[in-house]
Amino acid sequence: MAAGLMLLAALAVAATLTSCGCGASSAQQTPEPPPPPPPNPSIPTFDGARALELIRTQCAFGPRVPGSEAHERMLSWLQEQLEPLTSRLLVQKFSARTPFGGPYDFANVLALAGTSAGEPLLLAAHWDSRPVADQDPDPANRNKPVPGADDGASGVAVLLELARIFHDQPPPRPILFAFLDAEDSGKAGSPMPYMGYCIGSAYLAAHWPEGWPKPSEGILLDLVGGDGKPVDRIPMQPSIHRNTIFDLGPEGHSLDANPQLVNAIWSVAEQRGHSAFVRQTCGYITDDHVPLIAAGIKMVDIIHAFPVVWHTVDDTPEHCSADSLYQVGDTLVHYIYGQE
Ligand SMILES: [Zn+2]
Numbered sequence: 001m002a003a004g005l006m007l008l009a010a011l012a013v014a015a016t017l018t019s020c021g022c023g024a025s026s027a028q029q030t031p032e033p034p035p036p037p038p039p040n041p042s043i044p045t046f047d048g049a050r051a052l053e054l055i056r057t058q059c060a061f062g063p064r065v066p067g068s069e070a071h072e073r074m075l076s077w078l079q080e081q082l083e084p085l086t087s088r089l090l091v092q093k094f095s096a097r098t099p100f101g102g103p104y105d106f107a108n109v110l111a112l113a114g115t116s117a118g119e120p121l122l123l124a125a126h127w128d129s130r131p132v133a134d135q136d137p138d139p140a141n142r143n144k145p146v147p148g149a150d151d152g153a154s155g156v157a158v159l160l161e162l163a164r165i166f167h168d169q170p171p172p173r174p175i176l177f178a179f180l181d182a183e184d185s186g187k188a189g190s191p192m193p194y195m196g197y198c199i200g201s202a203y204l205a206a207h208w209p210e211g212w213p214k215p216s217e218g219i220l221l222d223l224v225g226g227d228g229k230p231v232d233r234i235p236m237q238p239s240i241h242r243n244t245i246f247d248l249g250p251e252g253h254s255l256d257a258n259p260q261l262v263n264a265i266w267s268v269a270e271q272r273g274h275s276a277f278v279r280q281t282c283g284y285i286t287d288d289h290v291p292l293i294a295a296g297i298k299m300v301d302i303i304h305a306f307p308v309v310w311h312t313v314d315d316t317p318e319h320c321s322a323d324s325l326y327q328v329g330d331t332l333v334h335y336i337y338g339q340e
Pocket of ligand 1: 182
């Protein structure tokens, strides 16, 4: 996902405006959550271990950076996964330059799940990975690609596991999946819109495919699989990393666009006892939800801002956690099926 100087400035502003607890781990302790209610047999179970396995599979392709063979293989695999699980599939191909070069071939993958009538919900994540590990403390690593286990693969993994659940037990409302390409090729100072981040989501927002429903609201997942733990060789920077746990605070653009949905999701998470969901905002973050909000879709970004491995060569499956994936996936399952 995107950050850079604009993000740091935005975080600073958000910290000022909202008394956000960025970098202050002690400030975000909440009272002991109530025990989760007894399981409801009509609500399916989200399997965090399966989602973690889906992260490993994606990372085994190599970094899914624009123009790479791993990027091509990932696109084929994604279609193979979705075809048996969803009722309609669309690969929206386009070509674009990034701040790092090109033009490259890109593809957003859209899929529909659920057969019921009703207001569709958009569920989105980016499937590409970043071509440069420019936050790595070792200068020798900064031109290497990011493995993208948490930053990219984690959101895709949760969505694919949800697609399997929706196939087995249709959700009470239609779900439109958007697997977005070209999110993570931004560069601080780039004159391109969004500094070169969010190219795929901006393309989708500007070229909504004919005959496909355009939801009025949705949820974006990014960086939802990390274990949040410290890594010896990476110093913690309080200006970037909130702390060394996995925590999910509501994001600024999401709160502005759809405070009701933020509250609904975080309330479900609290009822389920998922301690990663905290109420302190994580500040304003440039991510794929921003162009979609501008196009009229009231998106909420669920994002861990930021693990210490973010945009380093250590963003690998070893630093991901089935429990983190479970907390997010279980919250979404209960939010979606709880609306029945
Ligand atoms: Zn990123």
